[in-house]
Amino acid sequence: MKLSGDNDSREPDAPRKLVEELRALHGRVPGVPVEVDRAVLAMARRRLRARRRPVPALRWALAGAVAGAAALLAVGIVLGPLEGLKEARLASAPPAAPKLLKEDLDGSGRVDILDAFLLARHIDAGSEPEGEWDFSGDGAVDRRDVDALAQAAVRLDRGML
Amino acid sequence: MRKLAFVAIVFMLGLAAARGQEPAPAVRFEAVDVYVDSGDRPLAAYQFEFAAETGEVKIVGIEGGDAPAFKAPPYYDPAALQQHRVIVAAFNTDADLPTGRTRVAKLHVMVAGDAEPQYAAQIEVAADADGQAVPATISLAEGGQDE
Numbered sequence: 001m002k003l004s005g006d007n008d009s010r011e012p013d014a015p016r017k018l019v020e021e022l023r024a025l026h027g028r029v030p031g032v033p034v035e036v037d038r039a040v041l042a043m044a045r046r047r048l049r050a051r052r053r054p055v056p057a058l059r060w061a062l063a064g065a066v067a068g069a070a071a072l073l074a075v076g077i078v079l080g081p082l083e084g085l086k087e088a089r090l091a092s093a094p095p096a097a098p099k100l101l102k103e104d105l106d107g108s109g110r111v112d113i114l115d116a117f118l119l120a121r122h123i124d125a126g127s128e129p130e131g132e133w134d135f136s137g138d139g140a141v142d143r144r145d146v147d148a149l150a151q152a153a154v155r156l157d158r159g160m161l
Numbered sequence: 162m163r164k165l166a167f168v169a170i171v172f173m174l175g176l177a178a179a180r181g182q183e184p185a186p187a188v189r190f191e192a193v194d195v196y197v198d199s200g201d202r203p204l205a206a207y208q209f210e211f212a213a214e215t216g217e218v219k220i221v222g223i224e225g226g227d228a229p230a231f232k233a234p235p236y237y238d239p240a241a242l243q244q245h246r247v248i249v250a251a252f253n254t255d256a257d258l259p260t261g262r263t264r265v266a267k268l269h270v271m272v273a274g275d276a277e278p279q280y281a282a283q284i285e286v287a288a289d290a291d292g293q294a295v296p297a298t299i300s301l302a303e304g305g306q307d308e
Contacts, residue, residue, distance in 0.1 A: 114252075117292055150236040153236070154248040158248075
């Protein structure tokens with residue numbers, strides 16, 4: 001059933017009087033101004049957009065956290081094996097200090113002629129030599145080791161035998 | 162005019178020939194005596210570093226000193242020969258040790274050029290018969306030209 005006054009021959013029309021009384025009962029429906037309609041629409045859109053987007057500060061914090069995690073992962077991947085390699089090299093490198101200490105008989109912290117002098121006195125006195133004083137590597141501690149030690153003391157690149 | 166040009170060319174050629182015959186840089190050999198003064202303490206061991214600080218100097222030989230305890234050639238790095246720096250050392254375990262100012266070594270050097278070389282020495286070790294450090298000074302004396 002149609003309440004309008006349009007004529008349609010296939011549908012029965014409401015009685016005109018009823019239509020007029022019903023219209024009078026509700027009065028005229030006031031129209032919504034276009035400006036109000038647009039303002040309401042814009043407000044609704046803003047609210048919907050705000051719900052969808054995260055807070056900017058929170059978004060930056062999230063991005064920073066992700067980037068930091070990626071950087072840590074990359075550093076771990078790249079430097080991890082290098083650190084391991086360095087440790088392996090340190091472990092396999094010949095220790096320099098013990099060799100220096102071995103020749104530094106008087107414990108002065110350096111190899112000089114006094115170390116050879118000490119060894120010579122030791123040999124002259126007939127004291128029991130220590131095996132590690134075999135600097136010439138001939139299996140005996142004798143004058144050759146004194147000479148080897150003295151030569152080490154005067155080397156221009158001062159160091160070990 | 163042609164004669165003048167010829168004379169000028171001959172003069173220039175003569176000048177060029179004279180410049181090409183400049184004498185080679187002079188090379189001479191000198192000896193430097195090294196003294197260690199240990200005062201009234203007997204000197205049983207010493208070690209010093211010697212260097213030519215200026216001049217074109219090469220060390221060509223090292224021999225011992227005057228005192229019987231240090232007459233034998235001292236220890237030094239053979240690689241120091243033909244260089245301007247050397248570390249020299251010696252010791253003696255005998256009882257007959259020198260005191261006072263003692264010539265412990267003589268260094269032979271080759272000097273090239275006219276620049277007068279400047280030598281320096283620094284004592285690193287001076288010890289008595291017990292291996293105890295003794296206060297000592299080192300000095301150099303240029304022993305003149307070698308034969």
